[in-house]
Amino acid sequence: MFSELKFPVPWGHVAAKAWGPLEGHPVLCLHGWLDNANTFDKLIPLLPRECYYVAMDFSGHGLSSHRPAGSHYHLLDYVSDVRRVAAALQWRRFTLMGHSMGGTVAGMDTEAWLKSKRMVIDRLLSLEAKQQTPKARSPEAALQRLLEANRHLTAEGGAILLQRGATETPAGLVYNRDMRVRTQDRESLTVEQCVKLLQKIQDRALIIVAQDGLLVPHKLDNRNRFVKALREAFESTLKEHIQLVEVPGSHFVHLNEPEVVSGIISNFLTAQNTRARL
Numbered sequence: 200m201f202s203e204l205k206f207p208v209p210w211g212h213v214a215a216k217a218w219g220p221l222e223g224h225p226v227l228c229l230h231g232w233l234d235n236a237n238t239f240d241k242l243i244p245l246l247p248r249e250c251y252y253v254a255m256d257f258s259g260h261g262l263s264s265h266r267p268a269g270s271h272y273h274l275l276d277y278v279s280d281v282r283r284v285a286a287a288l289q290w291r292r293f294t295l296m297g298h299s300m301g302g303t304v305a306g307m308d309t310e311a312w313l314k315s316k317r318m319v320i321d322r323l324l325s326l327e328a329k330q331q332t333p334k335a336r337s338p339e340a341a342l343q344r345l346l347e348a349n350r351h352l353t354a355e356g357g358a359i360l361l362q363r364g365a366t367e368t369p370a371g372l373v374y375n376r377d378m379r380v381r382t383q384d385r386e387s388l389t390v391e392q393c394v395k396l397l398q399k400i401q402d403r404a405l406i407i408v409a410q411d412g413l414l415v416p417h418k419l420d421n422r423n424r425f426v427k428a429l430r431e432a433f434e435s436t437l438k439e440h441i442q443l444v445e446v447p448g449s450h451f452v453h454l455n456e457p458e459v460v461s462g463i464i465s466n467f468l469t470a471q472n473t474r475a476r477l
Contacts, residue, residue, distance in 0.1 A: 204253065206287040211264025213280055215255040218243050223251035224472040225293035227285065229277075229301025230254065233376055235261030237363045238298055241356075242453045245461035247468050250294075255284050257301075259377030261363045272380045277304045294471055296464070298453055299413070306396055306404070326382060333378070335370035351411070351449035359454065390428045394436055403440045405467040407460055413450045442467070 204215040216236050230238045236254035243252050256263040257277050266272065281304060285293065295305040336344060338361075345357045345364075352360075365372040397404065433443050446452060448459050 206255075206284050208258070208264065208280075208283055210258070210267050213255055213258060213264070213284055214262035215253050215284065217251065217253045219248060219251040221251055223249050224468065225288070225290050226250050226252045226468065227281065227290070227293055227295050228252055228254035229281065229295065229297035229304055230257065230260070231299030231301055233260070233380065234298070234360060235363045235375075237261070237359050238451075238454050239296075240359050240454070242457040242461060242464070245457050246465050247472070249472065250468055252296075253284070253288065255280065256363070259380040261375060265377035266379065270379075271382050272377070274300075274304060281305075294468065299450065302406075306400060326378060331378070333373045335368055335373050337371050341365055341372040341374070349451070351413070351451045351455070353451070353455050356451055356454040390432050393429060394432045397433075397441055398436065400441070403467075403471060404442065405464070406441070406443045407463060408443065408445045409448045409450055409452045410445060411447075411449045412452075 201216045201218045204217055206213045206215065214236070228236070228239050228243070230236055235256050239252070239254045243254070246252070257280050259265050259272055263280075266276070270276075277300075281295075297303070297305040342354065342357050342361060345361065346352055346354060349357070361372070364376065365374050397406075430443060430445075433441060444463055446459050446463070448456055452459050
């Protein structure tokens with residue numbers, strides 16, 4: 200069973216859900232772009248029960264408040280969300296578990312992202328000028344649209360995300376996500392940038408790569424070359440505290456087939472928890 204949490208922020212609240220004992224080893228779970236905390240629903244029950252898991256909805260996602268009019272969504276904003284939630288929980292040291300964009304937020308070097316891109320701002324202004332009313336869809340149409348936009352997502356996984364990602368209105372289901380989250384900078388990192396970011400991480404880290412994942416969006420022909428180059432860079436430049444594991448499955452392997460990754464994550468968390476008690 201899980202409990203619902205709310206953390207006050209200046210523009211409203213950040214919503215989250217929690218599993219496990221309060222006194223357990225703290226794990227903050229970060230979802231991917233346009234997803235929500237439910238992305239961990241099938242995985243967390245398979246992980247060590249002695250940990251306390253908090254899966255948050257980033258601002259503009261799930262049940263969290265949308266950012267004020269005139270503001271946009273940048274990766275740094277999500278880093279700020281993480282810091283606010285950690286401060287509210289009074290966590291000084293904890294484990295971060297992120298999927299897709301959540302993994303980027305967990306490991307990013309903020310100095311590399313301080314300069315806003317003009318393209319992002321232009322997209323935001325264009326979106327605000329349109330002032331479109333959120334489209335209502337039938338439950339079936341809302342699920343179908345979600346599956347069409349996420350070829351790796353199963354119908355079961357899509358239904359789980361919609362439980363928290365949409366609100367029922369008289370006209371039908373309306374997605375909860377703030378449309379402005381679509382204006383954020385989606386530029387992919389190079390292998391060199393990934394390595395530099397990870398080299399700044401001093402604590403132990405686990406990276407799980409899905410063989411049929413989305414490491415190189417819109418450039419799937421280069422995926423194998425990217426994974427190979429990334430693995431070679433890790434092995435030649437990074438220390439032993441960075442662990443890279445490749446697993447069969449798609450971008451949503453943690454939701455579609457959680458048993459594929461639950462053992463790997465459980466071993467990591469168990470070792471992390473043991474080190475914390477020493």
